[in-house]
Amino acid sequence: MLKKNMISLLLALIITFSSNSFAFSLSEYTSEYYADRYLNLIKEKMPFVKDMSLESIKKNNDGSLSINMKADNEIYKTLNVLINNGIITSVDYYVDPLSYSLGESLESNISADDAITTGRRLLENLFNEKFAYISTIKDETYLDDALKKPTIYKLLFKNTISNVLVYNSNAYVYIDSKSGDILKLKAKWLDESLYNKEREMLDANEAAKIFKEKFDPVLVYLKNNDSDFPKYGLYYIFNVDYNFLGIDAINGEAIDYNGDELYNDIIYIKGNSTELKSFDKIVSYEEALEIAKKEISNLKINDLNILNSKKIDKYFLTGKTAYAFNMNRTEGNLIANASVAVDEESGKVISENIDISNNDGLFDTEGDIDRVIDYVKGIFSEKTYSLALIKNPAIYGNEKTYLFYRIYNNAIVMDNYLRIKTDKDGKIINVSIIWDDAEKPCKKIVDKNVVKNIFLDKKPILYYIYSNEGKIEPIYIFGNMNYIIDASTVKRVSIDEFGKVDRS
Numbered sequence: 001m002l003k004k005n006m007i008s009l010l011l012a013l014i015i016t017f018s019s020n021s022f023a024f025s026l027s028e029y030t031s032e033y034y035a036d037r038y039l040n041l042i043k044e045k046m047p048f049v050k051d052m053s054l055e056s057i058k059k060n061n062d063g064s065l066s067i068n069m070k071a072d073n074e075i076y077k078t079l080n081v082l083i084n085n086g087i088i089t090s091v092d093y094y095v096d097p098l099s100y101s102l103g104e105s106l107e108s109n110i111s112a113d114d115a116i117t118t119g120r121r122l123l124e125n126l127f128n129e130k131f132a133y134i135s136t137i138k139d140e141t142y143l144d145d146a147l148k149k150p151t152i153y154k155l156l157f158k159n160t161i162s163n164v165l166v167y168n169s170n171a172y173v174y175i176d177s178k179s180g181d182i183l184k185l186k187a188k189w190l191d192e193s194l195y196n197k198e199r200e201m202l203d204a205n206e207a208a209k210i211f212k213e214k215f216d217p218v219l220v221y222l223k224n225n226d227s228d229f230p231k232y233g234l235y236y237i238f239n240v241d242y243n244f245l246g247i248d249a250i251n252g253e254a255i256d257y258n259g260d261e262l263y264n265d266i267i268y269i270k271g272n273s274t275e276l277k278s279f280d281k282i283v284s285y286e287e288a289l290e291i292a293k294k295e296i297s298n299l300k301i302n303d304l305n306i307l308n309s310k311k312i313d314k315y316f317l318t319g320k321t322a323y324a325f326n327m328n329r330t331e332g333n334l335i336a337n338a339s340v341a342v343d344e345e346s347g348k349v350i351s352e353n354i355d356i357s358n359n360d361g362l363f364d365t366e367g368d369i370d371r372v373i374d375y376v377k378g379i380f381s382e383k384t385y386s387l388a389l390i391k392n393p394a395i396y397g398n399e400k401t402y403l404f405y406r407i408y409n410n411a412i413v414m415d416n417y418l419r420i421k422t423d424k425d426g427k428i429i430n431v432s433i434i435w436d437d438a439e440k441p442c443k444k445i446v447d448k449n450v451v452k453n454i455f456l457d458k459k460p461i462l463y464y465i466y467s468n469e470g471k472i473e474p475i476y477i478f479g480n481m482n483y484i485i486d487a488s489t490v491k492r493v494s495i496d497e498f499g500k501v502d503r504s
Contacts, residue, residue: 095183204459299433367402
């Protein structure tokens with residue numbers, strides 16, 4: 001009897017150990033019975049994965065189950081599914097476009113409307129929630145007519161709660177217009193119970209009033225890179241911090257993409273010094289090299305290797321003669337890369353792109369916001385400068401990123417900035433500088449209040465926002481947030497033309 005009990009205990013220990021160590025375990029969630037049950041559920045909801053084989057199953061710390069499948073025959077496909085309490089909560093299905101053969105025919109057997117209906121029904125059947133079709137999207141990963149192949153419908157949907165769109169929750173369904181094959185499916189389930197529908201909300205008129213009280217258009221320079229010699233234009237944008245999203249529909253506060261309230265976004269920093277005076281003669285190569293090295297030495301990095309250098313008759317930013325130097329240094333964990341251009345006539349640095357990193361910490365500088373500001377002042381100690389710091393750093397894991405934008409003629413230069421990244425201990429681990437002297441015009445600009453009314457010429461729209469913490473909150477957003485306004489002509493311009501933000 002004692003021997004039998006010992007064997008039972010040993011088996012129990014083995015089963016417990018296996019549940020934490022192997023993809024296939026004998027726990028309640030990952031036994032063969034439950035594995036088959038979940039696989040049958042997946043194939044029932046998505047018949048197009050029937051030819052795929054099980055790769056792994058594992059239980060996550062939160063109790064959810066991750067199931068990975070793949071097909072590696074003529075067409076390579078992968079599928080990652082998340083299941084929690086028997087409910088499919090996330091799907092990521094991908095067909096390799098290089099291995100998928102669409103044939104040579106350009107004929108489409110499926111209309112765009114039919115594809116939209118198919119995509120919406122697929123999502124709603126998967127998650128038992130309502131989805132709304134938003135638009136087609138561009139995705140050059142999946143080439144179609146460029147390779148003499150039929151159209152691939154690349155469709156964007158959003159989750160809805162009580163017929164209100166969830167702004168930052170996107171679902172993608174790609175469908176081959178000839179065969180009807182699903183080529184990509186990426187979506188997640190949102191638990192509506194996370195949102196308290198009983199709370200009172202602001203109406204659109206109240207939200208619009210709050211917007212008009214708080215909204216302050218920002219004057220910026222944006223660079224047009226289409227011409228041979230790029231020039232800056234003056235524009236008004238909604239907010240210099242692109243994390244700004246809208247007005248909380250409960251308390252009327254301005255919030256970002258995570259639903260966090262925004263306070264005192266910008267700190268302005270100025271410094272004055274005697275900058276390098278222009279030379280009385282044409283600058284030689286040797287003099288230009290010393291100027292470039294001195295620019296980098298302000299970051300306490302010396303002895304960079306010259307990878308290449310050249311004299312350019314018409315430098316692309318100014319159209320004038322300049323010396324261009326590419327330098328680097330790698331030593332242990334230290335990696336430094338720099339591109340510096342020096343104007344031949346004035347001896348001024350007219351362009352610099354510098355990136356220095358060290359995971360052990362650069363210069364032993366601790367990175368709370370005051371120390372970061374002091375460090376930046378040291379970098380620009382020999383310049384007359386004006387900077388705008390976004391006070392709330394971007395946070396990724398344990399790292400914080402501080403962004404200092406250049407101010408020129410009272411406008412923020414969005415393409416000129418200094419970025420500081422700190423680790424969990426507050427040490428600076430990366431410094432990046434992008435700076436240039438491309439032409440920045442001074443124009444007669446439209447009054448800010450006029451622009452304010454152009455931005456806010458319609459009532460705001462109610463959305464929900466889903467945060468990483470699992471909160472669902474109602475917000476008001478103006479539908480025209482995806483454009484900017486020319487500061488002199490009042491012409492509306494899409495932000496996406498300048499590659500500043502992806503709102504897909």
